[in-house]
Amino acid sequence: GMDVSEWDPSEDKYVTVKYDKTTGHRGEGAQQGSVAGGSRPSGGRENSPGGVHRQAGGTEGPRHHGGRHSEAHGGECPDHSSGTGKKKFESMFQSAEEKYPGKVRAVVKFNAPLAHQIMAGADLLAVTSRFEPCGLIQLQGMRYGTPCVCASTGGLVDTIIEGKTGFHMGRVSVDCDVVEPGDVQKVATTLKRAIKVVGTPVYQEMVRNCMVQDLSWK
Numbered sequence: 001g002m003d004v005s006e007w008d009p010s011e012d013k014y015v016t017v018k019y020d021k022t023t024g025h026r027g028e029g030a031q032q033g034s035v036a037g038g039s040r041p042s043g044g045r046e047n048s049p050g051g052v053h054r055q056a057g058g059t060e061g062p063r064h065h066g067g068r069h070s071e072a073h074g075g076e077c078p079d080h081s082s083g084t085g086k087k088k089f090e091s092m093f094q095s096a097e098e099k100y101p102g103k104v105r106a107v108v109k110f111n112a113p114l115a116h117q118i119m120a121g122a123d124l125l126a127v128t129s130r131f132e133p134c135g136l137i138q139l140q141g142m143r144y145g146t147p148c149v150c151a152s153t154g155g156l157v158d159t160i161i162e163g164k165t166g167f168h169m170g171r172v173s174v175d176c177d178v179v180e181p182g183d184v185q186k187v188a189t190t191l192k193r194a195i196k197v198v199g200t201p202v203y204q205e206m207v208r209n210c211m212v213q214d215l216s217w218k
Contacts, residue, residue: 001217002139007116009144014116021145021211119144123198128187130174132156138166142210147203149194151186165210167194 010020093106107114119125125141127150134155138148142159148166150156160166169190172183197203 002136002143002215004143004216007119007140007143009120012116012120014113015120019120019145021208119146122146123203124149124191124194126187126191127151127156128169128172129153129156130172130176135159139215142166142213143215145207145211147194147206147210149190161209163206165206165213167197 009015010018012018090106090108093104094108096104097106119140122141123146125138125146125148127135127138127148129135129151130153132151132154138150138156138159141148142165148156148160150160150166150168151172152168152170153172157168160168162168167190169186172186173180197206
């Protein structure tokens with residue numbers, strides 16, 4: 001479960017347009033506009049296949065997708081990475097921003113308002129964890145109607161349903177010292193598959209499926 005009072009799109013003080021399970025992501029354009037004023041890459045859902053948010057956290061996942069931004073996005077999908085973690089991951093994301101200007105934005109700091117705005121404005125949430133005992137970020141994403149593209153491990157298996165509330169890429173290696181080419185391919189392939197769904201009736205149904213769940217501690 002999660003704190004559904006802190007993460008509540010119908011009352012979130014950090015987002016421009018409030019919404020709930022009855023309105024879905026109708027306010028998304030406004031959310032993307034507010035984030036663009038700070039840290040969102042140019043584009044947005046109006047003129048791109050979708051915006052992907054990634055968390056630069058500490059479960060060793062970022063290394064899997066670090067080298068495949070262009071392949072996963074086809075050069076079109078904006079990517080926003082935020083958070084803090086190991087310095088090599090922070091540097092990797094910052095380098096990606098330099099390599100793909102206007103397509104990737106890396107924010108290497110904790111910023112609560114921005115985290116809420118991104119969750120409300122992103123089309124997809126990528127969680128490429130090597131291991132994830134439970135996981136809160138995917139619950140926060142679903143609370144805001146943002147389907148998750150995730151590794152099939154731990155709590156992500158228990159909370160994300162393939163084709164209903166998100167997309168599974170399969171298990172990835174738990175060896176933190178090795179980046180398996182096959183794992184990188186899983187990330188890129190699954191992101192491409194998910195991006196193709198954004199904006200379709202299937203995607204809208206996934207948004208609704210995410211938001212109607214009771215994600216509280218009850």
